[in-house]
Amino acid sequence: MLTKIRQKRDQLNKSERKVADAILLNPSIVTQLSIAALAKSAGVSEPTVNRFCRSFMSKGFPDFKIQLAKSLVSGSMFVTRSVEQDDSAEQYTDKIFTSTIATLDAARKQIDVKAISTAVDHLMQAKQIAFFGLGASGSVARDAQHKFFRFNLPVVAYDDVLMQRMVAAASHTGDVIVVISYTGRTKDMVEIAQLAGSTGATVIALTLEDSPLAKVCPIVLSVPHVENTDVYMPMTSRLTQLTILDVLATGVTLRRGVGFHQHLEKVKQSLKPTRYAIEGEAAEV
Amino acid sequence: MLTKIRQKRDQLNKSERKVADAILLNPSIVTQLSIAALAKSAGVSEPTVNRFCRSFMSKGFPDFKIQLAKSLVSGSMFVTRSVEQDDSAEQYTDKIFTSTIATLDAARKQIDVKAISTAVDHLMQAKQIAFFGLGASGSVARDAQHKFFRFNLPVVAYDDVLMQRMVAAASHTGDVIVVISYTGRTKDMVEIAQLAGSTGATVIALTLEDSPLAKVCPIVLSVPHVENTDVYMPMTSRLTQLTILDVLATGVTLRRGVGFHQHLEKVKQSLKPTRYAIEGEAAEV
DNA sequence: GCAAAATGTGGTAAAATAACTACCTTATAG
DNA sequence: CTATAAGGTAGTTATTTTACCACATTTTGC
Numbered sequence: 001m002l003t004k005i006r007q008k009r010d011q012l013n014k015s016e017r018k019v020a021d022a023i024l025l026n027p028s029i030v031t032q033l034s035i036a037a038l039a040k041s042a043g044v045s046e047p048t049v050n051r052f053c054r055s056f057m058s059k060g061f062p063d064f065k066i067q068l069a070k071s072l073v074s075g076s077m078f079v080t081r082s083v084e085q086d087d088s089a090e091q092y093t094d095k096i097f098t099s100t101i102a103t104l105d106a107a108r109k110q111i112d113v114k115a116i117s118t119a120v121d122h123l124m125q126a127k128q129i130a131f132f133g134l135g136a137s138g139s140v141a142r143d144a145q146h147k148f149f150r151f152n153l154p155v156v157a158y159d160d161v162l163m164q165r166m167v168a169a170a171s172h173t174g175d176v177i178v179v180i181s182y183t184g185r186t187k188d189m190v191e192i193a194q195l196a197g198s199t200g201a202t203v204i205a206l207t208l209e210d211s212p213l214a215k216v217c218p219i220v221l222s223v224p225h226v227e228n229t230d231v232y233m234p235m236t237s238r239l240t241q242l243t244i245l246d247v248l249a250t251g252v253t254l255r256r257g258v259g260f261h262q263h264l265e266k267v268k269q270s271l272k273p274t275r276y277a278i279e280g281e282a283a284e285v
Numbered sequence: 286m287l288t289k290i291r292q293k294r295d296q297l298n299k300s301e302r303k304v305a306d307a308i309l310l311n312p313s314i315v316t317q318l319s320i321a322a323l324a325k326s327a328g329v330s331e332p333t334v335n336r337f338c339r340s341f342m343s344k345g346f347p348d349f350k351i352q353l354a355k356s357l358v359s360g361s362m363f364v365t366r367s368v369e370q371d372d373s374a375e376q377y378t379d380k381i382f383t384s385t386i387a388t389l390d391a392a393r394k395q396i397d398v399k400a401i402s403t404a405v406d407h408l409m410q411a412k413q414i415a416f417f418g419l420g421a422s423g424s425v426a427r428d429a430q431h432k433f434f435r436f437n438l439p440v441v442a443y444d445d446v447l448m449q450r451m452v453a454a455a456s457h458t459g460d461v462i463v464v465i466s467y468t469g470r471t472k473d474m475v476e477i478a479q480l481a482g483s484t485g486a487t488v489i490a491l492t493l494e495d496s497p498l499a500k501v502c503p504i505v506l507s508v509p510h511v512e513n514t515d516v517y518m519p520m521t522s523r524l525t526q527l528t529i530l531d532v533l534a535t536g537v538t539l540r541r542g543v544g545f546h547q548h549l550e551k552v553k554q555s556l557k558p559t560r561y562a563i564e565g566e567a568a569e570v
Numbered sequence: 571g572c573a574a575a576a577t578g579t580g581g582t583a584a585a586a587t588a589a590c591t592a593c594c595t596t597a598t599a600g
Numbered sequence: 601c602t603a604t605a606a607g608g609t610a611g612t613t614a615t616t617t618t619a620c621c622a623c624a625t626t627t628t629g630c
Binding site: 320321345 | 614616
Binding site: 031032062063065066069070072073074077083085087089090092093094096097098100101104105107108111113116117120135136138139140142143146147235236238239242243246247250251254 | 316317344347348350351354355357358359362368370372374375377378379381382383385386389390392393396398401402405420421423424425427428431432520521523524527528531532535536539
């Protein structure tokens, strides 16, 4: 809503711009103001405020206030705030959770569903799926391996360059290789992606939008930039990657239909002897 | 807000209860109703509605409507919804992100800050930190290793039972062992936790609340139950674990003060030759 | 145990406030 | 100088709130 007002501000005429500015100055207080009070604080007449409200597809001023109030809540719900040196445990805990959530929410809004869908198409038909990652992305690749394995897909994961190079070179049409790198600037990963691409394998990049890696891959699942790259909280993006991988696994599973239910049950049963039994067995380790 | 109304409902007198019921029946429509319309649909008079609103610490009916609208947004923002067999890519993508966020938000609200603080105390002074996990929790342990290593802490991670047993048996006072298991019912992990505890090492469990593992560990960072254990989205909890580990790493780093900044810079520099350079180098791989 | 007072509950009607409409003035561009 | 758009004034309508009254329910004194 505030974004919408800011966008439209320049197309507005003099008086209505005054109204926009008055609202932008302190949006939360506006929700408690009457049309007369807002008109006065903007230095315009009441009908001008009313006309302004209607141009934002509201039924009138009260309706506008409610829409504004709603948008303020969703806007202020999860905001990334930097951790400070003297934060209490409570403070930094909340900040990190909130920032993580904000990152995921941003990804949710920006994600390219078309790319997800294309990736699922390829993964579904893959003879072999390989996940490649180095460093922190190595654990993401390992996690993906577990997840896809559970869903009965032919999957491997590698977190060292040599194996990745060998597998990439030996790949061929029908294989899918998912290259994971947050920055998308790791030289080895870019080279390996190119190598794999040249063999006819489908290469999917899970990386930062517009990065060198993204540029050399036909299918890119891009993770948006994180605005606040604070030294204290630099790792929210891998959670976005993990979530995207959850989405892919789910997408593939859905497409494969009901057959996999029996498989999932088998996996569960195989783990049972390793566990302390209780009612309502859950699906995770 | 709706919860508040439901709570107070029984203490209300006959007419005001009618108002409460009318609102609860369809809260979102109420935000667009006038006091007269709501009064009619509740079968009471307008002043009754007004009195009702005031008893919910609103200035009046319009104010009440705005508060209600706000609370509806925050309430409906992130709701866990099951993935259905015939969902489109757009639908299941959104559902998985939303559910993941909902899980994190639930964890944020329930997390035991005291336990975090205690865990940070021990981690900070540890001579050696070991992360143990099996299966999917193995990747979580690996991830933790990366993160803590970046922050210059003496850290190792193991994802096989034998190594874990050996390390646990060989541990002693001053060592911190973090045992990661979502269900907290894996027999090996429980035994290893007990073994490590008996040597004098500090054992921290990152697991489901009230699980067998939680019961044998002095410090428990509990992950709340996920209500909706749908076969299609069974893995949101490990994101909670990862986030809690982020919190721990941050907590330790904060306590260690400014010294680590130089260290972080060194790590960054060491990675530089492996990358394609661009302006604004980020902190992740 | 009953009656009377007191308190609580809920409605009517009128007053106050807020929002909206119609219309008129002023500015501005052609 | 006219046409048109922008913006304000004033009046109307809608909405909310207040004040007050009637009825019911409970409490208390005898």
